[in-house]
Amino acid sequence: MFHKNITDNTEPDYAENYKIKLGVIMFFIYSLIYAGFIAINVLAPLLMAKKIIFGLNLAVVYGFGLIIFAVISALIYNHFCSKKEETFKQKK
Amino acid sequence: MAVFIFVIFVVFVISLSFYLGNKAKSASGYFAAGGQIHWIVNGIAFAGDYLSAASFLGICGMIATLGYDGFLYSIGYLAGWIVALFVVAEPLKKLGKFTFADALDAKFNSSGIQLAAAISTLVVSIFYLIPQMVGAGTLVTPLLHLDHHWGVILVGVIVITIVATAGMASTTYVQFIKGAMLIIFSTILVISVLYKGINLVPPAIDQAGNITEFYKYKILDAQETNNIIIPVDNSYTFISQKKIIDTKTKKIQSEFVKLSKNYPLILKDNHFQFNYMGINVSLPEDATEKLKNLSLEQSEQIININNTKYIHKTINGEKVLVLYEGRSEIIDGLRCVMQDGKLFAKIENWWKKENIDGKIKLIEAQTVSVRPNEAVMINGAPASFINQLRTVGTLEAISGNTSPDYKIDKTNPIIFLAILSDDKTIFNQWKSTKFNDGNAQITAYYPKQIKGSAVMRPGQFFKIESSWKEKIDFISLMLALFLGTASLPHILIRYYTVPNPSAARKSTIVAIAAIGFFYILTLYMGLGAAINNVLNPADSNMSAPLLAKSIGMTIFAIISALAFATVLGTVSGLIIAASGAVAHDLLDRFSNLKMSEKQKVNVGKLAAFTVGFIAIILGIIFKSVNVSFLVGLAFAVAASANLPSIVMLLFWKKTTAAGIIASIIVGVTLSVGLILFSPVMYALYGLPIENAPIQLKSPAIISVPLSFLALIIVSLLTQKKIEK
Numbered sequence: 042m043f044h045k046n047i048t049d050n051t052e053p054d055y056a057e058n059y060k061i062k063l064g065v066i067m068f069f070i071y072s073l074i075y076a077g078f079i080a081i082n083v084l085a086p087l088l089m090a091k092k093i094i095f096g097l098n099l100a101v102v103y104g105f106g107l108i109i110f111a112v113i114s115a116l117i118y119n120h121f122c123s124k125k126e127e128t129f130k131q132k133k
Numbered sequence: 134m135a136v137f138i139f140v141i142f143v144v145f146v147i148s149l150s151f152y153l154g155n156k157a158k159s160a161s162g163y164f165a166a167g168g169q170i171h172w173i174v175n176g177i178a179f180a181g182d183y184l185s186a187a188s189f190l191g192i193c194g195m196i197a198t199l200g201y202d203g204f205l206y207s208i209g210y211l212a213g214w215i216v217a218l219f220v221v222a223e224p225l226k227k228l229g230k231f232t233f234a235d236a237l238d239a240k241f242n243s244s245g246i247q248l249a250a251a252i253s254t255l256v257v258s259i260f261y262l263i264p265q266m267v268g269a270g271t272l273v274t275p276l277l278h279l280d281h282h283w284g285v286i287l288v289g290v291i292v293i294t295i296v297a298t299a300g301m302a303s304t305t306y307v308q309f310i311k312g313a314m315l316i317i318f319s320t321i322l323v324i325s326v327l328y329k330g331i332n333l334v335p336p337a338i339d340q341a342g343n344i345t346e347f348y349k350y351k352i353l354d355a356q357e358t359n360n361i362i363i364p365v366d367n368s369y370t371f372i373s374q375k376k377i378i379d380t381k382t383k384k385i386q387s388e389f390v391k392l393s394k395n396y397p398l399i400l401k402d403n404h405f406q407f408n409y410m411g412i413n414v415s416l417p418e419d420a421t422e423k424l425k426n427l428s429l430e431q432s433e434q435i436i437n438i439n440n441t442k443y444i445h446k447t448i449n450g451e452k453v454l455v456l457y458e459g460r461s462e463i464i465d466g467l468r469c470v471m472q473d474g475k476l477f478a479k480i481e482n483w484w485k486k487e488n489i490d491g492k493i494k495l496i497e498a499q500t501v502s503v504r505p506n507e508a509v510m511i512n513g514a515p516a517s518f519i520n521q522l523r524t525v526g527t528l529e530a531i532s533g534n535t536s537p538d539y540k541i542d543k544t545n546p547i548i549f550l551a552i553l554s555d556d557k558t559i560f561n562q563w564k565s566t567k568f569n570d571g572n573a574q575i576t577a578y579y580p581k582q583i584k585g586s587a588v589m590r591p592g593q594f595f596k597i598e599s600s601w602k603e604k605i606d607f608i609s610l611m612l613a614l615f616l617g618t619a620s621l622p623h624i625l626i627r628y629y630t631v632p633n634p635s636a637a638r639k640s641t642i643v644a645i646a647a648i649g650f651f652y653i654l655t656l657y658m659g660l661g662a663a664i665n666n667v668l669n670p671a672d673s674n675m676s677a678p679l680l681a682k683s684i685g686m687t688i689f690a691i692i693s694a695l696a697f698a699t700v701l702g703t704v705s706g707l708i709i710a711a712s713g714a715v716a717h718d719l720l721d722r723f724s725n726l727k728m729s730e731k732q733k734v735n736v737g738k739l740a741a742f743t744v745g746f747i748a749i750i751l752g753i754i755f756k757s758v759n760v761s762f763l764v765g766l767a768f769a770v771a772a773s774a775n776l777p778s779i780v781m782l783l784f785w786k787k788t789t790a791a792g793i794i795a796s797i798i799v800g801v802t803l804s805v806g807l808i809l810f811s812p813v814m815y816a817l818y819g820l821p822i823e824n825a826p827i828q829l830k831s832p833a834i835i836s837v838p839l840s841f842l843a844l845i846i847v848s849l850l851t852q853k854k855i856e857k
Binding site for chain 1: 201204205207208211212214215216218219220223224547548550551552554555586587589590591592597598604607608611615635638639641642645646649652653656784
């Protein structure tokens with residue numbers, strides 16, 4: 042009982058491979074942008090003080106951008122995963 | 134009012150625990166809430182779990198005191214969720230049951246993995262518990278006027294009660310409510326800050342929560358002759374000078390000058406008091422009689438002998454002549470003197486000496502002086518409920534404007550940041566230095582003017598412009614934050630509270646949206662605290678609640694109660710994870726003890742008690758360290774110990790059980806080892822930080838790659854055995 046699987050994992054997930062592949066691709070895209078942020082800070086820290094838009098500097102724009110991009114890419118990922126899951130359900 | 138709201142909130146949380154406790158009779162109910170939590174609730178609960186004391190108190194505190202560097206934590210913490218969502222969420226949900234060890238072990242059924250994963254869960258949980266407990270102590274001090282250690286004990290006891298009564302179901306709902314309320318009230322706080330606008334003379338708040346008028350710290354012109362500093366303002370008298378020498382370079386790091394000044398003592402409501410540094414400092418009641426003795430009584434005559442004034446006093450029954458001027462009485466370490474027939478408090482305080490354009494300037498500092506077996510002195514006067522360190526954090530100039538009347542009302546989120554990023558906006562940031570004055574240990578806090586353009590970009594905590602060591606520190610922290618989230622045991626176990634992998638994914642997305650929004654708010658809360666004169670210079674962790682205090686006592690009470698609940702929620706989650714590691718991984722699976730359902734839950738509760746007790750002790754020891762920094766360390770340990778094995782298990786087919794064990798052992802040992810020999814720990818041990826053999830602030834840059842390497846090498850070495 043203690044070690045019984047308490048969750049519903051019995052249904053085969055046909056979209057699994059697709060989701061893993063998409064996840065890895067999106068992970069690498071985000072990692073690259075995140076690495077860009079680190080790289081600018083390390084290699085050209087003064088660039089971060091440069092005003093970009095509406096009087097906001099690169100540090101603020103890039104920082105907010107990383108947060109907003111994380112939310113957007115999460116929504117995109119969910120959209121494609123859910124779509125694929127639905128397609129397989131309908132095929133079944 | 135504040136205490137009332139606070140108590141109501143805590144009682145509500147505990148009642149909810151007892152109610153939900155009835156639903157947690159089985160092991161699955163206790164450790165994974167029966168796997169039946171809706172993904173939206175779980176997503177917000179993720180936020181509640183994740184937005185810990187570190188996020189709320191530590192990040193806001195670090196932004197308030199060190200500017201943009203604090204926001205780096207927000208960026209890194211959120212980026213970590215991308216790893217959790219894209220790489221870990223669904224596969225882990227598929228593999229696991231209750232704990233992260235289950236997931237790792239699903240393929241191999243190796244007792245070594247169970248043991249290593251359980252130990253790593255325990256170590257990471259304890260590391261993560263430390264900042265939460267420190268945060269708890271920090272919060273309770275101003276709210277309930279309890280000492281820091283009582284705050285830590287109070288949280289420990291409440292959390293153990295919550296965990297021991299209901300387990301995961303209870304903590305999930307507590308975290309859901311707390312997560313949602315934290316985001317709502319932080320939004321209200323940020324709107325209030327923007328509505329309040331930006332000005333150069335914001336009122337301060339004293340320890341009693343009273344708004345006090347703005348106090349402008351003085352800068353004195355001075356001249357130096359034969360090592361004696363003479364202020365141009367002759368109401369100040371030079372006493373001594375202290376040069377702080379850098380032990381490594383042997384150069385003068387900073388200089389402080391002790392000056393004295395007399396402040397008139399006024400008798401009001403049978404208490405002598407004096408106005409000093411923006412507040413009325415009141416002397417204790419028993420001082421009144423002593424000081425009245427110093428005053429000239431009506432019947433007494435001044436006797437003038439050779440131009441020196443004397444009066445008659447009766448001492449030990451004998452009438453003797455004593456000096457009229459300069460007679461003094463020491464009250465709790467403060468010298469009160471008689472001069473020109475009036476009583477004065479003679480304040481001796483430290484000033485920071487600066488050379489500006491070849492001229493000596495003395496900058497008024499705040500000090501805490503601790504002398505063995507004597508009263509603690511704050512700014513040269515005895516510490517009391519009112520005489521505490523003054524709140525600080527203001528702007529010296531707004532886009533070049535320095536007139537006290539200049540202000541910007543009702544700003545918007547973009548203009549607010551644009552003004553603060555301006556090159557001509559000047560922040561007064563408060564720094565600190567410790568030194569000895571005789572047998573007194575002095576901590577001096579002094580203002581330093583920094584341009585907005587420097588505050589609003591990285592570089593104050595991580596001096597990324599100065600050396601490669603600092604650059605590596607910065608990369609190491611960003612790596613730890615990125616990889617740490619997906620390896621935190623209390624986050625990982627939350628994947629088992631939802632019914633299926635797709636719900637795990639959706640709840641992660643809800644979490645990312647909620648947490649991302651909150652992290653954007655942290656920048657506004659931190660900067661709001663930095664410019665609104667609400668910072669306690671000795672404790673950056675209280676910035677957000679004190680900012681709320683400057684808006685109003687109700688929002689302060691709610692924000693404090695929420696922050697307290699934040700600690701409760703996160704600590705309960707961590708203790709559940711740790712107790713799961715002991716009861717499920719170590720005793721049930723590794724030791725294969727035959728226990729009934731009830732026994733397993735009881736063992737889990739016993740483990741919760743033990744871990745809670747350890748957390749209380751550590752919370753007291755680490756009192757003075759910024760909580761966000763401590764969480765950064767916990768992330769580094771988690772990223773080193775857990776992430777390599779999770780990722781490689783999911784994506785590298787040649788991974789073996791021995792490889793996973795090696796990776797966990799190398800990750801835990803290296804990261805903890807590097808932390809124990811780091812400068813931060815040396816400071817805690819009371820040793821010179823430059824003697825620390827490892828000069829890294831965050832160990833991830835070494836420990837994560839080596840943990841991956843250990844897994845790859847050991848897996849490759851153990852491949853042959855499998856093939857054979």
